[in-house]
Amino acid sequence: KVFTSTLCTTMHTPQYEFLSGAETHYYESPERREVILKYLQEHPDSFEITERVEDFGLDPISKVHKKDFLQYLEHAYEEWIEEGGHPNGVLPGTIPHYKVARLGKQKASNVLAKSGEYCFDMSAVITKDTFKAAWNAAQVTLTATKDLIRVAEQYEQSIADGATSRENPPGLYALVRPPGHHAQTDVCGGYCFLNNVAIATQWLMDQPNLKGKDGGPKKIAILDIDFHHGNGTQEIFYTTSNPLYTSLHSNEDYPYFTGSDLEKGEGEGLGFNINIPLPHSTTDDEYVETLEKLIKDHVLPYDADYIIVSLGVDTYKDDPIAGFLVTSDAYPRIGNAIRKIGLPTLFVQEGGxxxxxxxxNVGGILQGFLA
Ligand code: Q9C
Ligand code: ZN
Structure with missing residues (x-):
């Protein structure tokens, strides 16, 4: 079952960004959702699509993101225009580099300063409706997450009834944009503003009536298969043992300063952050074998109740901003490897x-999960 909303196409349409110093069109475009949706609609035997969106309000979002950051996102564009900013949207000109900010006690007072304080790069343009678009993506993801609880309960029931085995886990997909995995507690960047996967994960853990096997909250394993490291999701859950965050990503690309396998989590979270960086020479077999090993060594031993996948297909060989050698043949294999975990799974769209x-490529992962 696929959860989406037309607002993911109509809202948040920046005209350009900067890549390697050059002005280019904004790669994270509304067309992305359109072409994914088209493929899903052409395969009605595999996919049931719904545009039903429930409004979970601010609460689940503010459990992950700081209030001042959310206030900023909501009002940045109008302040930007008032201050004479270009109508394409908010882009930072000055970012508080740690070597500068170390001694700085100066507070960001206007939008030009705040744009740098709350954003870590030049790939997250805030337009008039960006906050609404990101809000909508989070609500679509939460709607799918609520359904995950329901289908997981059905799955347990039919296993208990002997009607199915643990090899047929239910899967849901949130087809959303803007994506989320680069968004930290109070910084946007990399096309991401609100961390959809983190918001969904935290909301699941906060459900009082949802108990895991040990009587505590349900356990969630996040599998981040976007080409880029999910610095946002890593940061948000760095000091906690639930969820487990795991990521396969490029060892030589954006966001450059996170994603090392030395980043293992801190405090209670130590050992619950698993980064597997891979070279640009990575092929189908290498990618799938590494994923299978990650699942065997880390995901299965964690004994989670749910899997949440940060689904990026910028691992594809011809992706315009990425660099692996992965072909379209790999995606059904990736989906199938995730299916074999045997757990109720929510896929959330990230890059590609x-x-x-x-x-x-997206459809290939989802169909590989179903098959
Ligand atoms: N040479 C996601 O896939 N610019 N974000 C990178 C690389 C930003 C990617 C430049 C890429 C952000 C969700
Ligand atoms: Zn990506």
Whole structure:
């Protein structure tokens, strides 16, 4: 079952960004959702699509993101225009580099300063409706997450009834944009503003009536298969043992300063942050074998109740902003490896920018999970 909303197409449409110093079109485009949706609609035997969105309000979002950051996102564009900023949207000109900010006691007082304080790069343009679009993506993801509870209970029941085995886990997919995994507690960046996966994960853990096997909250394992490291999700859950955060990503690309396998978590979270960086030469077999090993060594021993996948297909060989050698043949294999975990799974859309193959590649993962 697929959860989406037309607002993911109509809202948040920046005209340009900067890549390697050059002005280019904004790769995280509304067209991305359109081509994925088209593929899913062409395969009605595999996918049931719903545009039903429940409003969970601010509460689950503010459990992950700081109030001042949310206030900033909501009002940045109007302040930007008032201060004479370009109508394309808010882009930071000055970011508090740690070597500068170390001694700085000066508070960000206007939007030009705040744009740098609350954003870590030039790939997250805030337009008039960006906050609404990110809010909507989070609400769609939460709607799917609520359904995950329901289908998981059904799954347990039919196992108890002997009607199915643990090899047929239910899967849901939130087709959303903007994506989320680069968004930290109070910083946006990398096309991400609100961390959809983190918001969904935290909301699941906060459900008072939802108890895990040990009587505590349900356990969640996050599998981040976007080409880029999910610095946001890592930061948000760095000091906690639930969820387990695992990521396969490039060892030589954006966001450059996180994603090392030395980042293992801190305090209670130590050992619950698993980064597997891979070289740009990574092929289908290498990728799938590494994923299978990650699942065997880390995900299965964690004994989670749910899997949440940060689903990026910018691992694709012709992705315009990425660099692996992975082909379209790999995606059904990836989906199948995730299915074999045997747990109720929520897929949440992150990156993937090769418009021609985006539908096939995302659909390939989802169909591989079903098959
Ligand atoms: N040379 C996601 O996939 N610019 N974000 C990178 C690389 C930003 C990617 C430049 C890429 C952000 C969700
Ligand atoms: Zn990515």
């Amino acid at each position: 920018y090769c418009i021609e193959k985006l539908g096939l």
